Structure formats: structure tokens, C-alpha cells
Amino acid sequence: MVKGRLEAFSDGVIAIIxxxxxxxxxxxxxxxxxxxxxxxxxxxxxxLSFIYLGIYWNNHHNLLQAVRQxxxxxxxxxxxxxxxxxxxxxxTGWMGENQFAATPVALYGVVLLFAxxxxxxxxxxxxxxxxxxxxxxxxxxxxxxxxASMVFYTLAIPLAFINSWLxxxxxxxxxxxxxxxxxxxxxxxxx
Amino acid sequence: MVKGRLEAFSDGVIAIIxxxxxxxxxxxxxxxxxxxxxxxxxxxxxxLSFIYLGIYWNNHHNLLQAVRQxxxxxxxxxxxxxxxxxxxxxxTGWMGENQFAATPVALYGVVLLFAxxxxxxxxxxxxxxxxxxxxxxxxxxxxxxxxASMVFYTLAIPLAFINSWLxxxxxxxxxxxxxxxxxxxxxxxxx
Amino acid sequence: MVKGRLEAFSDGVIAIIxxxxxxxxxxxxxxxxxxxxxxxxxxxxxxLSFIYLGIYWNNHHNLLQAVRQxxxxxxxxxxxxxxxxxxxxxxTGWMGENQFAATPVALYGVVLLFAxxxxxxxxxxxxxxxxxxxxxxxxxxxxxxxxASMVFYTLAIPLAFINSWLxxxxxxxxxxxxxxxxxxxxxxxxx
Amino acid sequence: MVKGRLEAFSDGVIAIIxxxxxxxxxxxxxxxxxxxxxxxxxxxxxxLSFIYLGIYWNNHHNLLQAVRQxxxxxxxxxxxxxxxxxxxxxxTGWMGENQFAATPVALYGVVLLFAxxxxxxxxxxxxxxxxxxxxxxxxxxxxxxxxASMVFYTLAIPLAFINSWLxxxxxxxxxxxxxxxxxxxxxxxxx
Numbered sequence: 001m002v003k004g005r006l007e008a009f010s011d012g013v014i015a016i017i018x019x020x021x022x023x024x025x026x027x028x029x030x031x032x033x034x035x036x037x038x039x040x041x042x043x044x045x046x047x048l049s050f051i052y053l054g055i056y057w058n059n060h061h062n063l064l065q066a067v068r069q070x071x072x073x074x075x076x077x078x079x080x081x082x083x084x085x086x087x088x089x090x091x092t093g094w095m096g097e098n099q100f101a102a103t104p105v106a107l108y109g110v111v112l113l114f115a116x117x118x119x120x121x122x123x124x125x126x127x128x129x130x131x132x133x134x135x136x137x138x139x140x141x142x143x144x145x146x147x148a149s150m151v152f153y154t155l156a157i158p159l160a161f162i163n164s165w166l167x168x169x170x171x172x173x174x175x176x177x178x179x180x181x182x183x184x185x186x187x188x189x190x191x
Numbered sequence: 192m193v194k195g196r197l198e199a200f201s202d203g204v205i206a207i208i209x210x211x212x213x214x215x216x217x218x219x220x221x222x223x224x225x226x227x228x229x230x231x232x233x234x235x236x237x238x239l240s241f242i243y244l245g246i247y248w249n250n251h252h253n254l255l256q257a258v259r260q261x262x263x264x265x266x267x268x269x270x271x272x273x274x275x276x277x278x279x280x281x282x283t284g285w286m287g288e289n290q291f292a293a294t295p296v297a298l299y300g301v302v303l304l305f306a307x308x309x310x311x312x313x314x315x316x317x318x319x320x321x322x323x324x325x326x327x328x329x330x331x332x333x334x335x336x337x338x339a340s341m342v343f344y345t346l347a348i349p350l351a352f353i354n355s356w357l358x359x360x361x362x363x364x365x366x367x368x369x370x371x372x373x374x375x376x377x378x379x380x381x382x
Numbered sequence: 383m384v385k386g387r388l389e390a391f392s393d394g395v396i397a398i399i400x401x402x403x404x405x406x407x408x409x410x411x412x413x414x415x416x417x418x419x420x421x422x423x424x425x426x427x428x429x430l431s432f433i434y435l436g437i438y439w440n441n442h443h444n445l446l447q448a449v450r451q452x453x454x455x456x457x458x459x460x461x462x463x464x465x466x467x468x469x470x471x472x473x474t475g476w477m478g479e480n481q482f483a484a485t486p487v488a489l490y491g492v493v494l495l496f497a498x499x500x501x502x503x504x505x506x507x508x509x510x511x512x513x514x515x516x517x518x519x520x521x522x523x524x525x526x527x528x529x530a531s532m533v534f535y536t537l538a539i540p541l542a543f544i545n546s547w548l549x550x551x552x553x554x555x556x557x558x559x560x561x562x563x564x565x566x567x568x569x570x571x572x573x
Numbered sequence: 574m575v576k577g578r579l580e581a582f583s584d585g586v587i588a589i590i591x592x593x594x595x596x597x598x599x600x601x602x603x604x605x606x607x608x609x610x611x612x613x614x615x616x617x618x619x620x621l622s623f624i625y626l627g628i629y630w631n632n633h634h635n636l637l638q639a640v641r642q643x644x645x646x647x648x649x650x651x652x653x654x655x656x657x658x659x660x661x662x663x664x665t666g667w668m669g670e671n672q673f674a675a676t677p678v679a680l681y682g683v684v685l686l687f688a689x690x691x692x693x694x695x696x697x698x699x700x701x702x703x704x705x706x707x708x709x710x711x712x713x714x715x716x717x718x719x720x721a722s723m724v725f726y727t728l729a730i731p732l733a734f735i736n737s738w739l740x741x742x743x744x745x746x747x748x749x750x751x752x753x754x755x756x757x758x759x760x761x762x763x764x
Binding site: 389390393394396397398400401402404405407409410413414415418429432436439440443447561 | 575578581582585586589590593597645648649652655656659660662663666667670671674675676677680
Binding site: 007008011012014015016018019020022023025027028031032033036047050054057058061065179 | 193196199200203204207208211215263266267270273274277278280281284285288289292293294295298
């Protein structure tokens with residue numbers, strides 16, 4: 001019951017964030033393809049953020065599968081994650097409208113980094129409730145993907161000021177890393 | 192459980208898309224019927240897209256009825272479908288605000304075509320999980336409606352540059368084809 | 383299962399409509415109470431529409447309680463109702479921004495009338511599926527409130543051009559009529 | 574069933590309100606950090622309101638845990654609470670865009686006060702349905718936090734005209750008071 005409502009609320013927020021991002025693509029005034037051209041970077045940033053939110057929804061979904069109980073601490077850790085995800089439409093729009101300029105690309109990485117930290121805190125809150133020997137804790141394992149992501153974001157943020165497209169490549173690589181299924185390697189992994 | 196959350200998330204996204212489209216009809220400044228006149232094509236495009244999203248929700252709903260298991264592949268195929276559906280408010284607004292001009296009408300068809308392809312990929316992902324001899328696979332049948340839709344969209348896209356209203360008639364015909372119930376003909380069809 | 387998803391989708395759409403309406407109240411530029419004054423009619427129209435959507439959610443909720451099966455016809459009748467409800471934010475904003483001028487107030491009534499008709503069609507679709515002797519049909523009863531509402535809307539629409547505040551009084555009276563509980567009079571009424 | 578739908582609808586509305594607030598932070602035109610500076614108070618007001626909505630979601634969630642039945646009175650008391658919560662994005666945006674000026678900060682407190690009163694009415698509606706000796710009523714207890722919140726808001730509203738930052742400190746203190754878990758003191762408290 002409690003778990004169901006946590007899932008439903010998180011699903012609702014992620015569904016709304018995903019859909020609101022599409023609104024950043026304002027309908028242009030012209031009626032030809034030329035009118036669409038300035039929207040292309042906005043579209044590109046939308047695709048990247050859509051994939052990221054899809055990854056978070058997928059991972060959240062897999063994580064909750066192994067959850068047996070939900071504490072007050074977990075409710076707040078989950079809201080903390082949703083807070084950082086709710087900032088994604090803003091940084092996506094800022095990055096897209098400025099053709100992937102240095103500062104917006106760096107700030108995009110900052111929000112991704114804080115979302116990753118918030119997700120890590122959420123998993124630790126679950127482990128604290130279920131115990132270090134619980135199936136949930138062992139399924140989470142070393143969480144090498146999560147740690148690698150945070151390293152990549154931390155590298156990409158200063159990199160954005162040297163070459164913002166290289167920083168974006170880092171973000172895209174992290175996304176690809178999460179989309180590739182790896183269950184055979186780490187067993188029944190909770191992503 | 193897994194299936195329930197997939198449904199809830201998809202319902203959430205489709206519900207938000209449908210409602211956000213209505214926002215494209217910006218409140219006009221005048222207070223008489225003349226002030227509403229420029230909104231008429233926007234309203235018309237809204238009605239068409241509302242029906243299309245209703246069809247997708249209906250079909251998604253019927254499809255999920257026959258589903259027994261949900262894999263990681265299916266989660267991504269479903270997100271891919273939602274991605275194309277999330278672009279519908281943008282093309283609806285662009286088409287409506289330009290009085291059904293050629294390029295916006297063609298792009299509307301492109302988004303409908305990719306949404307139809309994404310739906311086809313989703314059904315194939317389910318068939319791959321459930322087996323070719325499963326009730327789900329046999330209920331899907333030849334999927335003649337799905338194939339006919341894709342043919343119509345492919346014809347309508349170039350047609351938009353010759354006569355955009357004819358292209359819109361194609362879109363409307365496909366919608367009518369899906370709304371007419373055909374269970375008696377093909378048995379317990381999953382649309 | 384089917385019924386649950388119909389409820390969840392309808393709840394989602396109504397929840398989004400209610401919340402989007404609040405967005406019509408654009409944040410004013412000044413920081414004093416005088417800056418809020420032009421927003422007062424917008425706020426008033428928001429309150430009225432919030433109550434109407436609350437009534438629809440309540441009635442939809444009570445109706446679904448007695449439902450045992452959901453057909454394809456019902457899915458479309460429900461989408462038809464949601465379509466008219468989705469137009470409420472537009473007419474609410476138009477009415478509020480024009481200080482309850484005649485045409486917007488009349489159009490508001492038109493949308494309320496079509497929503498009431500759509501609700502009536504939905505109840506008839508349920509009765510057709512459950513049978514005229516079903517508990518659902520007898521609980522719906524004569525539906526005197528529904529019929530009275532349609533009469534009031536039909537009177538209010540032309541009245542708006544004579545005195546728009548009188549028409550609004552009619553809308554408010556209908557809302558009050560639905561909010562007053564009447565279970566003792568008509569037994570276990572499905573509103 | 575009834576309770577589930579009440580929860581789902583409330584979750585939907587709160588999820589949408591939380592996400593729409595993030596939209597108040599309009600993407601700035603410049604691409605450097607200086608362009609973000611005017612957004613800082615808007616961001617600060619967003620953080621405060623996000624926490625308040627998180628508290629309401631948490632408390633609503635805990636309250637519904639102990640609920641056994643849902644009456645028509647409760648449905649309207651719940652809608653009344655959602656009405657005041659739906660005004661939070663407006664006052665948040667107004668407060669943030671005016672750098673926490675006196676009148677917007679006072680109005681923010683008025684909305685918080687009415688939301689607190691609406692929450693109190695909701696709890697009383699549940700107590701009236703479940704009886705004064707029910708586990709729900711005893712779990713609610715003296716509701717000292719709820720009463721203290723109302724006192725703080727009432728003090729903060731006039732205080733905003735003397736020192737608006739002091740009023741904001743009051744709002745922040747109330748939020749902290751709710752976030753600190755106090756189950757050990759009052760037993761199995763329903764917040």
C-alpha cells in the first residue's frame with residue numbers, strides 16, 4: 001500500500017516532467033522547415049533528457065521491486081530525488097536554447113550529478129531499512145554503474161568550459177551505459 | 192505489479208499530453224466570437240489529435256490486457272512510443288496555427304508514422320517475450336489495421352505538399368478506421 | 383483491472399485540468415495588492431470551474447462504484463466526456479480575463495452543457511452494458527439533477543447576452559445543487 | 574477502492590503542482606551565470622514550496638494509512654485542501670519574482686494558513702466518520718504541530734510588512750518542525 005503510493009507519486013512526477021519538457025519546444029511562427037531549424041538543438045537536448053528520465057524511471061522501478069518496507073526517511077529521500085529531476089526541464093531548455101553553450105552544459109551536468117547523488121542516498125536509505133544482508137542490499141551490489149556515472153559527470157562539468165560538445169558526449173555515454181542491459185554480468189542487478 | 196506500473200506511467204503521460212494540447216489554444220484578447228475565429232483551425236487540429244491519443248490509449252489498454260510479463264526491452268519500447276506521442280502537441284500546435292499549411296501537415300504525418308512504427312515495435316517486443324504461439328500473438332493476428340495505417344501515413348506525407356487538406360482527410364480516415372469496432376470480424380482482436 | 387485503468391486515466395486528466403487552470407492566473411508584475419485586482423475575476427472563474435471539476439470527479443467516482451464491466455463503447459463515451467472537460471480551462475480563462483463579458487459567459491455555458499450531455503451519454507452507455515434492471519440503472523434513477531442542469535445551462539446561454547451575471551448565478555446554482563447531498567431523498571443515489 | 578482513488582487523485586494533483594512550480598523558472602536569455610542571478614529568489618521560493626508540498630504529501634499519506642472509510646463529506650474536504658494547495662505555484666512565483674517583497678510574502682502566508690485550516694477540516698471530517706474513540710482519532714492526538722503552524726502563519730502575515738525575511742524565517746521554521754520526525758515523543762503519530 002505505502003510502496004504503491006510512493007511508486008504512483010514518483011511515476012506521476014516523472015511523467016509530468018517528461019511531458020513538460022516537450023513544451024519547451026515552442027511552436028515557431030513560420031510554416032516551413034527553415035522555421036524549425038533553431039529548434040533543432042532544443043529537440044536534441046529534449047531527446048537526451050527524455051532518455052535520462054526514462055533511465056531514472058526504469059531504475060526506480062527496478063529498485064522498488066526489491067523493496068519490502070517504506071520508512072519516513074525513504075519518503076524524504078525520494079522527494080529529494082524528485083526535486084533534482086524536476087530541475088531537468090529548466091536546464092534542458094537553457095542548454096537547447098543556447099546551442100549547447102559552456103555554462104548551460106556545465107549546469108546540466110551539475111543537475112545530473114545531484115540527481116545521481118540523490119539516487120545514491122535513496123538506495124542507502126533503503127539498505128539502512130532492509131539491512132546490509134538483505135536481498136535488496138546484495139542485489140544493489142557494488143553499484144559500479146552509479147559510481148562511474150558520478151565520476152563522468154564530475155569530469156564533464158569543468159570540461160564543458162573547454163569543449164561543451166565533449167561534455168555532452170560524456171552525458172550521452174553515461175546514458176548508453178545505463179541503457180545496455182547487464183543482467184548477465186552482475187546477476188539479477190537492481191539498476 | 193510491474194505491468195500495473197507500466198500502465199500507470201503510460202496513462203499518466205498520455206493524460207498529460209492530451210491536456211497540454213488544450214493549452215495550445217491561447218485565450219484570445221477580444222471578448223466576441225470574431226476573436227475566436229483564428230482559433231478555429233487550432234481547435235480542429237486539437238480534436239484530431241485528441242482522437243488519435245484516445246485511440247492510442249484504447250489500443251495500449253487492450254494490448255496490456257493480454258500481457259503476462261514485462262521485460263526491460265518492453266519498458267524501453269514503451270518509452271519509445273511515449274516519446275513520439277509526446278511530440279504530438281508540438282506538431283498539432285504548429286499545424287493549427289498555420290491553417291494546415293503543407294510542411295506542418297507533412298510533419299504531423301511523420302510523427303504519426305513514427306508513433307505507429309513505435310507501437311509496432313512494442314507489439315513485437317511483447318510477442319518476443321510471450322512466444323509466437325501465445326494467446327497474445329494470435330490475438331494480435333495479422334495487424335492489418337496497423338499496416339494499413341502506416342501505408343496511409345506514408346502516402347499522406349508527400350501528398351501534403353500537393354493538397355494539405357487531402358492529407359488531413361487521410362489522417363481522419365485512419366482515425367475513423369480505428370474507432371469503428373471490428374471485434375466481430377476478427378474475433379477478440381487486440382487493437 | 384479494466385475499470386481501475388479507466389478510473390486512473392480519468393483521475394489523471396481531471397487532476398491535470400484542475401491544476402492547469404490555476405496557471406491561467408499569470409503572476410502580475412507589481413508587488414502590491416493593486417496588482418492583484420485585475421486577477422480577481424480570473425480567480426472567481428477559477429473557483430467556479432474548480433468546483434465544477436470537483437463535482438464531475440465526485441460523480442464519476444460514485445458512478446464507477448456501481449460499474450461491473452467496461453466495454454469499448456464506454457471507453458469512448460468516457461473520452462468524449464474528458465474532451466469537453468478539457469475545454470473548461472480555455473473558457474474559464476476567457477471568461478475571467480474579460481470580466482464575465484456576454485460571449486465568454488455564454489460559451490462557458492455551452493461547454494458545461496456539452497459536458498453534461500457527454501456525462502448523460504456515458505451513463506446511458508453503462509446502462510446499455512449492465513441492463514435496464516441492473517442495480518446501476520436503478521441507482522441512477524430518473525437523474526432529475528442531470529436533467530435540471532441541462533435545462534439551466536440552456537436557459538443561461540441566451541441569458542448571458544442580456545445579463546451575464548445572472549447567467550453566472552445560474553451556473554453557481556447548478557453547482558450548489560450538486561454539492562448538497564441528497565442521498566436521504568433518493569436512496570443510494572449515484573450522482 | 575474508494576480510498577485508493579482518493580489517494581491517487583490527491584497524489585496526481587500534488588505531483589502536478591510540484592512540477593508546474595518548476596515552470597515558473599523561465600529559461601533566461603543569456604548563456605552565462607549572470608543571466609541566472611535574477612532567478613535566484615525564484616529558485617529559493619521554489620525550494621520552500623517544494624518542501625511544503627512534500628510535507629503535505631507525506632502527512633496526507635500518513636493520515637490515509639489510518640483511514641477505514643471515505644464519505645462524501647471527506648471527498649469535498651479533500652478537494653478544499655487541494656484548492657488551497659493549487660494556489661501555491663501562483664504565490665510562490667509572485668514572491669520569487671518580487672524578491673520576497675512584503676505583500677507577496679504576506680499572501681504566501683495567507684495561502685499556507687488556509688491550506689493548514691483545510692487540512693485541519695479534513696482531519697475533523699475523518700474523525701467525525703470514524704468516531705472520537707477510533708484509532709485514527711487517538712493517533713491524531715492533540716495535533717500540537719498543526720495548531721503551532723497556524724499560530725506561526727498568523728504571526729508571520731502582519732510581520733511580513735515589517736520585515737519580510739523574518740516572515741520567511743517563520744515559514745522555514747514551520748517546515749523544519751514538520752520534517753523532524755517526532756514519533757518517539759507522541760507514539761505512532763499521524764502527521
